[in-house]
Amino acid sequence: MKVLAFNGSPRKEGNTYHGIKIVADELEKEGLETEIIHVGNKTIKGCMACGYCSKQKNEKCAIKDDEVNDWIQRMKESDGIILGSPVHYSAIGGTMKAFLDRTFLVASVNDGMLRHKVGASVVAVRRSGGIPTFDQLNNYINYSEMIIPTSNYWNVIHGTAPGEALKDEEGTQIMRVLGKNMAWIMKVIENSKDKVKEPEREGKIFTNFIR
Numbered sequence: 001m002k003v004l005a006f007n008g009s010p011r012k013e014g015n016t017y018h019g020i021k022i023v024a025d026e027l028e029k030e031g032l033e034t035e036i037i038h039v040g041n042k043t044i045k046g047c048m049a050c051g052y053c054s055k056q057k058n059e060k061c062a063i064k065d066d067e068v069n070d071w072i073q074r075m076k077e078s079d080g081i082i083l084g085s086p087v088h089y090s091a092i093g094g095t096m097k098a099f100l101d102r103t104f105l106v107a108s109v110n111d112g113m114l115r116h117k118v119g120a121s122v123v124a125v126r127r128s129g130g131i132p133t134f135d136q137l138n139n140y141i142n143y144s145e146m147i148i149p150t151s152n153y154w155n156v157i158h159g160t161a162p163g164e165a166l167k168d169e170e171g172t173q174i175m176r177v178l179g180k181n182m183a184w185i186m187k188v189i190e191n192s193k194d195k196v197k198e199p200e201r202e203g204k205i206f207t208n209f210i211r
Contacts, residue, residue: 002079003027006036006083006099007036009124010041013163015158018162019084020122022175023120023179030180030183032080032183053106059072059110063102075117080118081117082121083122084124087123087124087126090133104140108204114146116189118185118186120155121134151181156171
């Protein structure tokens with residue numbers, strides 16, 4: 001089994017990376033392959049609401065001058081996904097947000113490509129805004145019918161200078177526990193595939209409040 005992690009920080013090895021790496025280390029101890037992809041330093045356009053992905057249903061976004069379509073296919077092939085972001089004004093970093101908006105829309109209109117994969121969120125923050133950002137990342141995972149492992153607190157690690165998060169004792173424990181729980185859930189799912197029938201996917205019902 002393989003887990004693909006996305007680092008939404010502009011810094012390749014800042015505190016977001018270190019938070020993800022702690023989780024990844026625990027996964028690897030349990031025999032799961034992990035890879036961290038650096039998103040935050042790329043130039044990624046936001047969703048244009050063009051409807052291309054909904055019409056074509058070819059598992060691709062209409063924007064083709066960045067790496068998003070390649071990442072979408074790699075996510076499809078993975079068993080688990082980690083979404084990591086720094087905190088920018090109590091929210092997901094802009095580049096990461098653009099990537100997530102496009103990726104999860106493509107996934108949702110193509111038969112729920114990420115459905116029942118195991119997905120976790122990791123946030124690195126200097127002081128405050130970590131919980132709102134954690135909630136925002138989880139919105140993508142929840143909407144996609146992914147399975148969310150938990151830790152013993154919210155998945156937020158604190159630090160300012162790159163690597164400083166490693167001094168956050170509670171934060172590092174949170175990431176370790178998350179990694180252990182994620183590995184366990186993935187193994188339970190893998191070992192029950194032939195024993196427990198997966199529920200059928202229901203077509204999405206859309207409503208609005210205009211009368």
